[in-house]
Structure formats: structure tokens, C-alpha cells
Amino acid sequence: MVTAIILMQVDPKRLNELADQLAGLEGVSECYSVGGSYDLVAIIRVARNEDLAGLVTERIAPLEGIEHTETLLAFKAHSRHDLESMFSLGM
Incomplete structure (x- = not known):
């Protein structure tokens, strides 16, 4: 599994709409609106690097x-939870 975190600066008028659009994309497991230098953070979990490339660019x-x-x-997950088994269902 490939995990990536995408940090985004977005037009504030479109923040909620973009968050909903991102959350609906296959491969986006979570999308957060955040404070600080970025507005949205998307957590991506896909099977292969090629899937990540397609999701990001297309x-x-x-x-x-x-x-x-x-x-x-992400290179390695450091967690008390078995993330691989949690997110590999149906893949």
C-alpha cells in the first residue's frame, strides 16, 4: 500500500466544496480542513505508485x-494500529 499526505492551499470560498469533492475520490481515505499554512489535508491510500500519480495529476x-x-x-507507518489490514479490505 502507498500512503501519501497532500497539503493544500485553496481558495477560501471553495474550501468546503473542495473538501467534499476530495473526500469523494477513490483513494482519498480522509480529508481535513486545518488551520495554519495549509487549508486542507488529504490522506491518500492506494495500491501502487502509479495509482497515486494518476489520482494526483488526473x-x-x-x-x-x-x-x-x-x-x-509516507515511508513507514508508526502506529499502534495495523493500518495495512484496516485499509487493505477490498483492495
């Missing part, structure tokens, strides 16, 4: 109102 980047993104690729 589904997320074209969304109107996203002004800047920074994508962080």
Missing part, C-alpha cells in the same frame, strides 16, 4: 480552487 490537480499543493510520501 483527479486532484484539475479541481478548480486548489492554489498550491505539497505531496508527502
Whole structure:
């Protein structure tokens, strides 16, 4: 499984609409509105790097109102929970 975190600066007028659009995309497991330097944070969980590339470039980047993104690729999960088994259902 590939996990990525996408930090986004967005047009404030479109924040709620974008959050809902992002949350509805396959591969986006969570989307948070946040305070600080970024407005939205999307947690991505996909099977392969190619799936991540397609999601970011073909589904997320074209969304109107996203002004800047920074994508962080997770190397290793440090958690008390077995995240792999939680998110691999149905994959």
C-alpha cells in the first residue's frame, strides 16, 4: 500500500466544496480542513505508485480552487494500529 499526505492551499470560498469533492475520490481515505499554512489535508491510500500519480495529476490537480499543493510520501507507518489490514479490505 502507498500512503501519501497532500497539503493544500485553496481558495477560501471553495474550501468546503473542495473538501467534499476530495473526500469523494477513490483513494482519498480522509480529508481535513486545518488551520495554519495549509487549508486542507488529504490522506491518500492506494495500491501502487502509479495509482497515486494518476489520482494526483488526473483527479486532484484539475479541481478548480486548489492554489498550491505539497505531496508527502509516507515511508513507514508508526502506529499502534495495523493500518495495512484496516485499509487493505477490498483492495
